[in-house]
Amino acid sequence: MPPSDSMPDVPPAPRRLPQPEDFPETGPNALGAVGQRAIARVLDVLVAAAPLVLVFGITYWVTMRTVNGTVEVDVPPGWALALGLAFAVGYETLALAVGGATLFMRLFGLRVARYTDGQRPTWTQAFLRTLVPWAVVAMVLPWFGLAAIGAAAAVYLTALYNPLRRGVHDVAGGTVVIRTR
Numbered sequence: 001m002p003p004s005d006s007m008p009d010v011p012p013a014p015r016r017l018p019q020p021e022d023f024p025e026t027g028p029n030a031l032g033a034v035g036q037r038a039i040a041r042v043l044d045v046l047v048a049a050a051p052l053v054l055v056f057g058i059t060y061w062v063t064m065r066t067v068n069g070t071v072e073v074d075v076p077p078g079w080a081l082a083l084g085l086a087f088a089v090g091y092e093t094l095a096l097a098v099g100g101a102t103l104f105m106r107l108f109g110l111r112v113a114r115y116t117d118g119q120r121p122t123w124t125q126a127f128l129r130t131l132v133p134w135a136v137v138a139m140v141l142p143w144f145g146l147a148a149i150g151a152a153a154a155v156y157l158t159a160l161y162n163p164l165r166r167g168v169h170d171v172a173g174g175t176v177v178i179r180t181r
Contacts, residue, residue, distance in 0.1 A: 037105075043103075049088060052088070056080065089131060106180075
């Protein structure tokens, strides 16, 4: 029936957010397995952190010296850490916003989608999702060194307790990880 002037405007029903039962058990669009996500993440971190490791390695090698029988090295400057973190955040943000997946996510058949509609994340969503774990590393690293890896892992482990397998970083970015095959 065509709308008439006598019919009041009816607001659209609110959009329902996806629930675990809305995703298939297996195949495309199923929730990404935490184990696959973890392996892809570790490999992506190795790629993203490679420039940082290279800068730190060269700095240590160039500044290494022996003083009174003790080996000493200069600590890389703060800008090196900032530059390395900027590269890592930039790499992942670009990969997620442009293609919906990082290199190793793609190889493992995973992609990041907007939680609300399944589309590719926006630049802001990709940035927020990426920033959370790297910010944890940046905050913990100066005081606790390798414990920063554990702190970042804690961010990802929150996915184990979420019915949609969304870690803190997914919640911050408004995303969910799903399978592509």
